Amino acid sequence: MAIAVLAFVVLRAAVVPHSFGQYGHYRGDAIAEIAARPVAFAGHDVCESCHTDIVDQKKQGRHVVVPCEACHGALAKHADDPASVTPAKLDTAILCARCHEANSAKPKTFPQVATADHSGGLACDTCHQPHRPKIDTKVEPKPTTEAKK
Numbered sequence: 740m741a742i743a744v745l746a747f748v749v750l751r752a753a754v755v756p757h758s759f760g761q762y763g764h765y766r767g768d769a770i771a772e773i774a775a776r777p778v779a780f781a782g783h784d785v786c787e788s789c790h791t792d793i794v795d796q797k798k799q800g801r802h803v804v805v806p807c808e809a810c811h812g813a814l815a816k817h818a819d820d821p822a823s824v825t826p827a828k829l830d831t832a833i834l835c836a837r838c839h840e841a842n843s844a845k846p847k848t849f850p851q852v853a854t855a856d857h858s859g860g861l862a863c864d865t866c867h868q869p870h871r872p873k874i875d876t877k878v879e880p881k882p883t884t885e886a887k888k
């Protein structure tokens with residue numbers, strides 16, 4: 740019994756990192772290590788300071804609540820140096836379905852479609868302007884003209 744307890748104490752001292760428990764039930768050094776990593780997301784305020792035209796477009800529709808990087812991905816590098824880091828083109832068939840694929844677990848009020856039936860195999864941005872997705876069928880009788888704008 741005594742040997743088992745001794746082995747436990749010695750092994751524990753050997754394997755538990757020294758900063759464990761400094762602040763709580765985790766490694767205290769982890770905070771400094773994570774803080775030292777490069778920032779990946781710029782935040783929508785930063786994007787909006789340059790892309791004011793997109794902000795105006797976004798304000799006209801319900802995508803006003805969706806931040807830029809939720810769709811475009813982490814772009815801090817582009818925000819720091821727009822001339823040399825060009826954001827990748829997005830594939831709307833994957834992107835839009837990620838949020839809008841119909842699912843009975845989603846609130847009924849959330850706009851959702853069975854994408855395969857709804858789009859007929861076309862890319863979503865053939866008809867929807869991604870930043871202002873509402874197609875007003877009264878103003879724009881032919882949705883396909885929207886994509887050319």
Ligand code: HEC
Nearest residue numbers: 781782785786789790807808811814815817818821825826
């Ligand atoms: C300092 C100003 C500046 C900031 C901040 C900035 N951009 Fe840009 N962005 C530009 C410029 C300039 C271009 C055009 C580059 C070109 O045409 O080659 C551009 C182009 C783009 C493009 C289009 C790329 C293409 O296909 O032509 C996207 C998408 C984009 N930015 C998204 C973002 C997002 C999202 C953010 C926030 C994380 C952001 N930008 C922050 C200046 C900025």
Ligand code: HEC
Nearest residue numbers: 786787790793794802805806807810827828829831869870
């Ligand atoms: C709902 C998803 C979504 C959101 C939110 C979004 N974008 Fe986009 N954006 C797209 C898609 C899709 C395209 C077209 C495909 C591409 O160029 O990659 C696009 C294209 C662009 C372009 C290039 C073409 C153009 O219209 O000038 C810029 C610049 C851009 N977005 C910037 C932004 C900025 C800045 C924000 C935040 C204010 C933002 N986007 C928010 C999905 C989005």
Ligand code: HEC
Nearest residue numbers: 801802805809810831834835838849850863867869872873
């Ligand atoms: C990150 C999640 C997200 C992505 C990606 C996304 N959307 Fe949305 N979309 C939303 C939210 C949130 C709303 C607003 C829902 C609300 O107001 O309750 C919305 C609303 C809409 C609406 C309803 C507009 C209206 O005024 O009735 C359409 C249409 C739409 N999105 C199409 C698209 C298309 C097309 C794409 C791809 C370019 C896309 N969405 C990508 C989250 C997303």
Ligand code: HEC
Nearest residue numbers: 835836839850851852854858861862863865866873874882
């Ligand atoms: C052939 C044109 C076309 C294509 C392609 C298309 N849509 Fe639509 N979509 C429409 C029209 C028209 C409406 C009805 C008008 C509106 O609500 O904006 C609509 C409505 C919607 C709505 C709102 C549904 C609601 O209950 O309010 C969502 C979400 C949507 N589309 C998502 C998508 C997604 C995701 C894709 C790509 C997989 C896509 N659409 C491709 C034409 C299209």
